[in-house]
Amino acid sequence: MKVVFRTADAPQPRLIARLVAQDALPADLDAVVREGAGAARFTGKAGQTHEAFLAADGGVKRLALAGTGRADAGSDRTANLEKAGAALTAKYLTSGEAALAIDFTGSGLTGTEAASVLFGARLRGWRHDVYRTKLTDDQKPSLTEVIAVAAPEGTAAAWEAESALAEGIEFTRELVAEPANVIYPESFVERCKARLAGTGVEILVLGLKEMTDLGMGALLGVAQGSVREPKLLAIRWKGAEAAQPTAFVGKGVTFDTGGISIKPAAGMEDMKWDMGGAGAVAGTMLALALRKAKADVIGVCGLVENMPDGNAQRPGDVVTSMSGQTVEVINTDAEGRLVLCDALTWVQKEYAPKTIIDLATLTGAIIVSLGNEYGGMFTNDDGLAAKLDAAGKASGDKLWRFPLGPAYDKLIDSPIADMKNVGPRYGGSITAAQFLQRYIDKGVAWAHLDIAGMVWADKPGQTWDKGATGYGVRLLDQYVRTVLEA
Numbered sequence: 001m002k003v004v005f006r007t008a009d010a011p012q013p014r015l016i017a018r019l020v021a022q023d024a025l026p027a028d029l030d031a032v033v034r035e036g037a038g039a040a041r042f043t044g045k046a047g048q049t050h051e052a053f054l055a056a057d058g059g060v061k062r063l064a065l066a067g068t069g070r071a072d073a074g075s076d077r078t079a080n081l082e083k084a085g086a087a088l089t090a091k092y093l094t095s096g097e098a099a100l101a102i103d104f105t106g107s108g109l110t111g112t113e114a115a116s117v118l119f120g121a122r123l124r125g126w127r128h129d130v131y132r133t134k135l136t137d138d139q140k141p142s143l144t145e146v147i148a149v150a151a152p153e154g155t156a157a158a159w160e161a162e163s164a165l166a167e168g169i170e171f172t173r174e175l176v177a178e179p180a181n182v183i184y185p186e187s188f189v190e191r192c193k194a195r196l197a198g199t200g201v202e203i204l205v206l207g208l209k210e211m212t213d214l215g216m217g218a219l220l221g222v223a224q225g226s227v228r229e230p231k232l233l234a235i236r237w238k239g240a241e242a243a244q245p246t247a248f249v250g251k252g253v254t255f256d257t258g259g260i261s262i263k264p265a266a267g268m269e270d271m272k273w274d275m276g277g278a279g280a281v282a283g284t285m286l287a288l289a290l291r292k293a294k295a296d297v298i299g300v301c302g303l304v305e306n307m308p309d310g311n312a313q314r315p316g317d318v319v320t321s322m323s324g325q326t327v328e329v330i331n332t333d334a335e336g337r338l339v340l341c342d343a344l345t346w347v348q349k350e351y352a353p354k355t356i357i358d359l360a361t362l363t364g365a366i367i368v369s370l371g372n373e374y375g376g377m378f379t380n381d382d383g384l385a386a387k388l389d390a391a392g393k394a395s396g397d398k399l400w401r402f403p404l405g406p407a408y409d410k411l412i413d414s415p416i417a418d419m420k421n422v423g424p425r426y427g428g429s430i431t432a433a434q435f436l437q438r439y440i441d442k443g444v445a446w447a448h449l450d451i452a453g454m455v456w457a458d459k460p461g462q463t464w465d466k467g468a469t470g471y472g473v474r475l476l477d478q479y480v481r482t483v484l485e486a
């Protein structure tokens with residue numbers, strides 16, 4: 001979806017939208033339209049739409065009303081404006097119209113608010129149709145352009161950053177939506193290289209040889225059942241001089257069969273999106289580079305495929321991680337922590353970050369706890385918790401904090417190695433986080449975000465269709481804006 005800006009006197013497409021605040025139909029609307037909207041119980045509630053047809057210029061115009069809710073909606077205001085834009089592109093994506101004009105005349109919005117409407121429109125207009133070759137014409141998306149007409153002053157400037165963010169979110173969605181025969185460690189890296197080329201980021205890739213030399217036995221143990229070579233991808237955006245960078249680390253299991261502790265067949269196809277953490281990191285790095293964020297950030301993706309095979313690791317195997325700590329692999333399906341622990345050790349050794357935020361589709365248990373509304377947050381630093389919580393609220397990628405502590409930590413002690421990779425049945429998301437914490441150096445502020453319930457949606461949401469949501473990109477971008485760029 002392309003967003004362009006036009007003045008009110010430029011030629012307009014057939015489909016024109018007006019924004020309507022709650023219970024405030026614009027007085028200049030055609031009397032028939034006003035009465036029709038009332039009859040259809042259109043009140044301007046956020047996300048509500050109403051379609052009218054008008055005779056104009058010897059033809060017919062399609063007039064769409066989109067509700068923006070109350071101007072005094074407080075913290076819901078931005079989400080409401082996004083909803084208005086999103087409702088429009090959702091409604092008209094396959095309408096046959098190629099262009100949608102949003103006429104901001106008399107909307108009373110600020111430039112930032114108008115950009116939120118455009119942002120919602122853009123995000124909700126994204127679909128992954130690459131493999132749908134038999135769509136009939138009326139099933140195919142027709143809408144390719146949103147025209148902002150008479151946008152308030154400051155909209156275009158605000159849109160610049162928002163459009164970079166939208167690119168990042170869309171890139172994440174693309175990586176997540178692709179099947180695992182298309183996106184595997186090597187092709188994930190190639191996609192990132194292609195997409196990030198020319199943006200000014202620095203890319204470093206470790207393969208099997210380098211990771212073997214570094215002693216990443218935990219990550220490599222997961223990878224050894226797969227014919228796909230594992231990769232560690234590092235993307236550096238140095239948009240500012242900082243004493244120490246901030247690190248984002250993502251779980252990139254491009255497919256998780258469970259390994260020898262194999263998962264049941266039903267629903268296993270979902271495990272193509274077990275790289276959603278890495279996808280969010282890659283999309284965030286793209287957004288930061290495109291909007292030239294004034295921050296020093298290193299994004300690391302631990303990329304492996306978890307397969308059962310004659311060469312796969314066995315339950316009971318003991319592996320030595322890069323940190324030197326040994327792990328008894330009780331369950332080969334608890335592979336995400338094994339990938340992350342080596343990625344975490346490597347980023348600390350290589351870049352000495354002050355703060356680390358990892359994102360991972362780590363446990364089914366977090367979905368049992370939080371459903372599909374919040375990501376789970378685990379952190380050793382109350383200040384970081386507050387900042388991430390605020391970034392979650394502001395961005396809409398919400399987080400809910402969980403506890404950590406020694407009583408949970410001892411649940412993963414092993415009789416034969418330094419730790420085992422699973423604890424008892426209960427508290428599974430917490431013991432997974434405790435495992436990761438054992439790899440965090442003293443003095444490093446660290447947060448682990450378990451996003452298993454958030455990267456994929458079975459039904460459409462406010463700014464996404466069903467499928468990949470792009471969760472995490474807005475959250476991290478917001479964190480960078482308010483914490484690192486402030």
Ligand code: BES
Pocket residue numbers: 256258270274331333334335336361362363364365422423428452453
């Ligand atoms: N990738 C899964 C977690 C997951 C489950 C993500 C469902 C999204 C939806 C992870 O690797 C996993 O298998 N975790 C196990 C851990 C268990 C073996 C301790 C789980 O949650 O069952």
Ligand code: MN
Pocket residue numbers: 256258332333334335336
């Ligand atoms: Mn697993």
Ligand code: ZN
Pocket residue numbers: 253256274333335336361362
């Ligand atoms: Zn997994």
